[in-house]
Amino acid sequence: MSSDDGILETRLVRVRGQVQGIGYREACVRRARASAVTGWVRNRMDGSVEVMLQGSPEQLDDMCVWLDEGMSAALVEELEVTEVPPPFTRFDAFERLPTL
Incomplete structure (x- = not known):
């Protein structure tokens, strides 16, 4: 794999730890939009945060x-x-989705 010559990847990321109730999703939305990454972020009922990312490697x-x-x-x-x-x-775009 060379540079990002049109390569588009998608990754599903589960973040576990103390990541709810602290503005993590909003910060994630801001960072993704600033980085031109598309996808979404949402809280999970188990206390984790799930993030779908799409962009160059x-x-x-x-x-x-x-x-x-x-x-x-x-x-x-x-x-x-x-x-x-x-x-x-x-x-x-990059969006915040409802809790799942």
């Missing part, structure tokens, strides 16, 4: 680093990253 690597370490109020215990194989839905 480099953009997604940067977002995963941010999800793990980028918000000082969060205490991330585990980052579970799953590559979503094509074909996948193309996202136009």
Whole structure:
């Protein structure tokens, strides 16, 4: 894989730890939009946060680093990253979804 020559990847990330009730999703939305990453973020009933990311491999690597370490109020215990194989839905923006 070279640079982001049109390569589009999709990753589903589950973030576990102290990540609800601290503005984590809103910060995630701001960071993703600033990084031109599309997809969505939502709370899960088990206390985790689920994030669907779409962009170049480099953009997604940067977002995963941010999800793990980028918000000082969060205490991330585990980052579970799953590559979503094509074909996948193309996202136009990055949104916050209701809790699942």
